[in-house]
Amino acid sequence: MSYNQPPPAQPPIPGQAPFGPPPGQPWPSKPKWARKRVAIPAALVILFFGVGIGSSDSESTQKANAASKPQPTVTVTKTAEAAIGTTKKAEPQPTVTVTKTKTAKPTKKPEPKVATIPGEGTFVVGSDIKPGTYKTAGAEESVIPNCYWARLKGTSGTFKDIIANSNSEGPTTVTISSSDGAFKTNGCKTWKKVG
The missing domain is CATH 2.60.120 (Jelly Rolls)
Structure with a gap:
């Protein structure tokens, strides 16, 4: 047997249908509804898989950004009581002073200062x-x-x-x-x- 020759055909097994269509005939085509039945679920699976990857990336990015930002610090200061049993006097509240400043407009040209x-x-x-x-x-x-x-x-x-x-x-x-x-x-x- 040489390498250029095709292998010999095997005879079909009795009682079983041969694999594929009979020789010389094309493969039968599937109806359109059968093709859609496979294509639509496959597209949905790919879509959900992509959305899942995208959302997990954005969540990890948000967590990384939140971790890198400095968090505000809060300082609470308490003063110690002078003695137990003494009454605490009310501290005076600060007063707020509002100052309004008006700038006078010059009524005439300023005179030269040099004589x-x-x-x-x-x-x-x-x-x-x-x-x-x-x-x-x-x-x-x-x-x-x-x-x-x-x-x-x-x-x-x-x-x-x-x-x-x-x-x-x-x-x-x-x-x-x-x-x-x-x-x-x-x-x-x-x-x-x-x-």
Whole structure:
């Protein structure tokens, strides 16, 4: 016998039906209701098995999470009685004080606190400096002593903003009006308010 040849067929046993359909005929198919009778219970068993695994995982996860969270601690303090048979005096209850704070709204613009003007810079009238008359001792000491000042309508930096200006070496007095927008000074000693 060679390995490529099929084994010889065995004769059927008398009185018994052969296993499977007769040769040359297909297997008989089962009715649909018989297939459903097997498929539905199998699907239910798989579903319940999956739900059971899922719920046991979530329960173990919840237990693990609960175990890892710190639990609150409670401390109870009791004071010892002074002596047996003495009556305990009632302790005074704490009083509750409610404080309401109202913040006053400013009614006008805060006035500048400075009554002097530094010798260098541009200052806005009303917020940086007060209007009034200011005097300087003159120019700062340098190679070319020169004190420049200008009363301005605004701070755009154009010639249109200049109301009045001057260059001086000695003491100078300037009156800044409340209608001026700004005051510019360059190379001057500190301006002090005199009026």
